[in-house]
Amino acid sequence: MTDTAEKVDYSATLYLPQTEFPMRAGLPAKEPEIVARWQKMELYKKLRASAAGREKFVLHDGPPYANGNIHIGHALNKILKDVITRSFQMRGYDSNYVPGWDCHGLPIEWKIEEAYRAKGKNKDEVDINEFRRECREFAQGWIDVQSAEFKRLGIEGDFENPYTTMAYHSEARIAGELLKIAKSGQLYRGSKPIMWSVVERTALAEAEVEYAEVESDTIWVKFPVSPNALRPNQHGEPVSVHNGQKGDLRGAFVVIWTTTPWTIPGNRAISFSSRFPYGLYEVETATNDFGPQPGERLIFATRLADEAAAKAKVTFKFIRDVAPEELAAITCAHPLAGLGYTFDVPLLDGDHVTDDAGTGFVHTAPSHGREDFDAWMNAARELDARGISTKIPFTVDDAGFYTEDAPGFGPSAEGGPARVMDDNGKKGDANNRVIKALIDANNLFARGRIKHDYPHSWRSKKPVIFRNTPQWFVYMDKELGDGTTLRSRALSAIDQTRFVPAGGQNRLRGMIEQRPDWVLSRQRAWGVPIAIFAKEDGTVLVDDEVNARILDAFEKEGADAWFAEGAAERFLGKTYDPSEWKQVRDILDVWFDSGSTHTFTLEDRPDLKWPADVYLEGSDQHRGWFHSSLLESCATRGRAPYNAVVTHGFTMAEDGRKMSKSLGNQVFPQDVMAQSGADILRLWVMNTDYWEDQRLGKTIIQTNIDAYRKIRNTIRWMLGTLAHDKGEEIAYADLPALEKLMLHRLAELDDVVRKGYDEFDFKRVVRSLSDFANVELSAFYFDVRKDALYCDAPSSLRRRASLHVIRKLFESLVLWFAPMLPFTMEEAWLSRNPEAESVHLEQFPEIPADWKNEALSAKWAKIREVRKVVTGALEIERREKRIGSSLEAAPIVHVTNAELLEALKGEDFAEICITSDIVVDGSEGPSDAFRLDEVSGVSVEPKLAEGTKCARSWKVTKDVGSDPDYPEVSARDAAALRELGFKA
Incomplete structure (x- = not known):
């Protein structure tokens, strides 16, 4: 050489x-350049033009709230949506993504109020439409911020023309949907216990509530059995005779247990269950400062008597069993009768009563609980027949103070009205004053403290209360003229919807089966009004001309038109008297807003279609957007606005704990994009089982x-x-x-x-x-x-x-x-x-x-099985430094498995194994040949290749130098060099 x-x-x-x-992606710098390029070339418009005439595929965007920067949940949600719409677009569909925003509601209103308070301004002194204008500007500012953040994630959609619930057309359509429901007779004004935020002064829906552990007062209260309580049965026999034993219940006490002492003034009944046994007990000894004393007789569920006795520091003597028909026959006096609660308290058989805690008797205050209300109303006809008034009191006002319906604690009480909760969500003096009154009346059996989950507003994070208030509701079970109800329509629609994962169907079904009537009204300012007129008795004005004037004004001026001076006269015209037909000033629950988005987005945009092919949101939206959209659409159109519902879980920290500021374990999408790029975040989403809760952190x-x-x-x-x-x-x-x-x-x-x-x-x-x-x-x-x-x-x-x-x-x-x-x-x-x-x-x-x-695939699977043994053998040779690369090897491969040997025929197995040469035979290899347990019938003898290393391909062959023009390379490489015109 x-x-x-x-x-x-x-x-x-x-x-x-x-x-x-x-090789180095540089995504944090490269991606914004690509976003700018897409915007400059108007990629969205080109996508729409390229898809013109194709079958539409529509994912309807569940609107995020226009309030703050996006978080990791937003990123997960939008990335999933973007992947769906892009994948259908690239498979022959016109898959148009139109982003949307939820703009009305308390969080924005609360922010504006906070700004007012910081400046010493009073919201009530500001014109309502000026206040609403500020809310609108606040929402628009965050829409702009979130739009930019979503685009940075790589989300492609119509960000130039999104839908917003505060657009004039949207507000008109939302109001129009409400008017449709009113016209069909599904809307009514009722009085029911609803969740109420004292802090925010508004009703709340279940979807606006989260649960947190609190420590509450808990009390056991004695209700005296009335002297004239017992009624004879159908045979004229005393009901107090049970299994031949005589035992008078008069003078005994029924004992209830509650974690809300402040609801005792609202008590109107006691619920029991005929499914489990009760007994009459007499106190033998007592070591308490207050409460039951020896000789007192009390009634408990049998299973809970001993536990209750321990709470009151007494011992009991069992007297006799008490039959369900006896309980149903008696009435009690209210424990605070001396303060003016002079009505009878009946006992009602209720399915909601259990014997796993308490006393087996449930304090029933129809003003303060849904089950209490239902039990009371279900018994209304019987109670009326017994001469017991079924009127439900309004014991607590919107600020959490007792009213005159709570004698001894209301405005005329000594010291003024007691308060359940103050403006900051702190416990008021109501519990203590009620407990003291019960002690003074000798009707407190025991008291204590208990930790339990309690509903809180997810906005203010403060506890809520249940209180009876006049609100506007949509019937769930009213027959709608076609043999259906809203509930039956919704359940039928669920059966016709595809759910991913499938478990979402049962979850949503369970919620619809159990939910009460839909409360629509909120007592706030920033939202779409319940744009109706009604009489004092709740009769709703249904007039197409009035409705047309309302909707026309909303289209041109937005919902602010409802709050403008002279609005009532303008909409009622000369036909109706504003003194008779009152303008409703409540606004709609924002879930009704978002539940109506299918109307002004899917129906009204020619680039979309109704119903949507898919809705995708977090699993919490079974009680939120999926739920409200289903009810609104079934109420007005008889079916769901979607064909499929896809749900994702929530993002947890790497260790499985919930992300929180206090733990310092939050991951912000903005940080991930700045450090690693949006495609890394997107790849994480793709690699997760997103329908379950996912984890995210540095590792x-x-x-x-x-x-x-x-x-x-x-x-x-x-x-x-x-x-x-x-x-x-x-x-x-x-x-x-x-x-x-x-x-x-x-x-x-x-x-x-x-x-x-x-x-x-x-x-x-x-x-x-x-x-x-x-x-x-x-x-x-x-x-x-x-x-x-x-x-x-x-x-x-x-x-x-x-x-x-x-x-x-x-x-x-x-x-x-x-x-x-x-x-x-x-x-x-x-x-x-x-x-x-x-x-x-x-x-x-x-x-x-x-x-x-x-x-062919089956054949190559066999070839690769044999190859796996060869590469295993060569790996040992490399590790032991007997060869530097596989091209230095020329192994002998012994294959006794006939199928594997047949698969190798006709193939250049040396090339497949990346060796310079190879020998394959059908013999059994020597005992020291390399073998793999999982590949039977194959053994390998590593051998060094014979010949000279080609200076061009590095293969070791015997024909290096066979071409005199190219003495350093193999014959193959020499032919290639000649064809390339290369001269050595």
């Missing part, structure tokens, strides 16, 4: 990868960064290799078997990808594609074909066929990944196709059905 020859550089003769697609982010790098490196290698691609198409019949195998895998993946996107199973899609890229391409196919791709002559069919297939692989993977990793795949696509506009304007690849070849 001459000195000159030693210096020959053959690297320039190799088809090594060449690309400007960087999980790093895991996804590592996974991303592998995907990017695979794409980068393909781009570099395709730099030498001439775009030549090779007929399928002419392809080598290995290339046909790769096309078979593409055909299989096409099924997986399309099915996964259809079923919203993104984890299956991303895992399948990632595993294919990492295991089957990078670690197998590319590895095997690198020698041919880098070293073969330009005319080589093997090389040209491989480029043809890599082109198909690149196009398929980039297009399939594009909905999930839109920034990276855009960058890759434009790197390969600089004249293209965007990868997102492309469609998923059309994969020919005849690419599927199960027989």
Whole structure:
């Protein structure tokens, strides 16, 4: 070898990868550039134009609240939506995403009030429409902020024309939906106990409440059995006779237990259960400062008597059993009768009563509990027949003070009215004053403290109370003229809806089955008004001309028109007297707003359709948006506004705890994007079982960064290799078997990808594609074909066929990944196709059905089993430093398994194993040959390749120097150099 020859550089003769697609992604800097490019080229408009005339696929956006920066839950939610809409757009649909915002409601109103208080201003002294204007501006400011943050996540949609519940047209449509419900007779004014926020001075829906542990006063209260309480049965016999035993219940006490002492003034009944036994007990000893004394007789559920006795520090003597018919026959005096509570307190049989805690008797205050109210109303006819008034008192006002319906504690009481709760959500003096009055009346059995979950407003984080107030409701069980009720319509619609995951169906069904009538009214200022007129008795004015005037004004001026001076006269016209028909000043529950979005978005926009194909939100929306949308649509249209409901869980910290500021374990999407990029965040979402609660933290982010790098490196290698691609198409019949195998895998993946996107199973899609890229391409196919791709002559069919297939692989993977990793795949696509506009304007690849070849796949599965034993043997040789690379080896492979041996026939197994040579025989290998337990019938003897190392391909062959013009290279490489016109 001459000195000159030693210096020959053959690297320039190799088809090594060449690309400007960087190994380091630099996503935090690159992604904003791509967002700016999309905006400049008006990608959204191009998407709509390209999809014109296609079948529509519509995901309707559940509106986030326009109040604050987005958090990780927003990011999860919007990424999932974006992947769905992009995947359907790239599969032949017109999949238009229209973002929306919920703009009305207490949180925004509260922010404006806070600003007022900071400036010493009084909200009540400001014109209501001026106040509403400030709320509107506040909401718009946050819509602008959140829009920019969503775009930074890679979300593509109509951000120039989103829907908002505060748009004039939206407000008109929301009011119109309410008027439809009123016209159909489903709206009524009623008096029921509802959850009330004293702090916020408004009614709350279940969806606006969260539960937190509190410590409460708990009391056991004695209700004296009235002397004239016992009635004879149908045979004229005394009901007090039980199983032949005589025992007079008169003079005894029924004992109840409650965690809300302040509701005792609202007590009107006691509930018991005929499902379990009760007994009459007499106090034998007592060691208490107050409460029952020896000789007193009390009635308890049998199972709970001993526990109750311990609470009062007494011992009991059992007298006799008390039958259910006896309990139903008696009435009691109110424990505070001396303060003016002089009515009878009946006993009612109730299914809601249990004997797992308390006394077996439930204090029933229909003003302060839903079950109490239902028990009272269910017994109303019987109570009326017994001469017991069924009027429900209003014992507590909107500020938490007792009213005159609570004698001894209201405005005329000594010391003024007691208060249940103050403006800051702190406990008032009501409990203590009621407990003292019970002690003074000798009717407190025992008292204590208990920790339990209690409802709080999710906005103010303060406890709520149940109080009876006049509100506007929608009937759940009123017959609607077609044999259905709102409840039956909603349940039927649930049965016709697809749920992902399937468990969401039972969850929503259970809520609809159990829910009370829908309370619509809120006592606030910022929202769509309940735009109706009503008489004092609750009669609603139904007049099409009046309604038309209202809706026309709302379209032109927004809902502010309702609050303008002279609004009543303007809308009523000359036909109705404003003194008779009162203008309702309450606003609608914001869940009615969001539940109506399908009307002014899906129905009114020509680029969308009704019903939506899918709604997607967090699992809490079974009681929120899914719920209210279902009820509103069933009330006005008889069916759900969606065909499918997809739910996701919530994001927890890495250790499984809830993210919170106090724990310092929050992950902010803005931080992840700034440090790692939005595509990393998106890949995390794709890799989660999103329908369950997910976890996120530094380690999980790093895991996804590592996974991303592998995907990017695979794409980068393909781009570099395709730099030498001439775009030549090779007929399928002419392809080598290995290339046909790769096309078979593409055909299989096409099924997986399309099915996964259809079923919203993104984890299956991303895992399948990632595993294919990492295991089957990078670690197998590319590895095997690198020698041919880098070293073969330009005319080589093997090389040209491989480029043809890599082109198909690149196009398929980039297009399939594009909905999930839109920034990276855009960058890759434009790197390969600089004249293209965007990868997102492309469609998923059309994969020919005849690419599927199960027989070929089965054969190559056997080949790869044998290959696994060879690579295992060579790995030991490398580890022991007996070889530097597999090209230094020429192993002998012994295959006694006939099927495996047959599979190897006709294949260049040395190339497949990336060795310079290989020998395959059908004999049993020596005892010290390498074997793998999981592959029977295969053994490998590692051997060194014989010959000389080719200076160009690094293969060790015996034909190096056989071509005198190229003395340092193999015959294959010499032919390639000659074809390339290279002179040594």
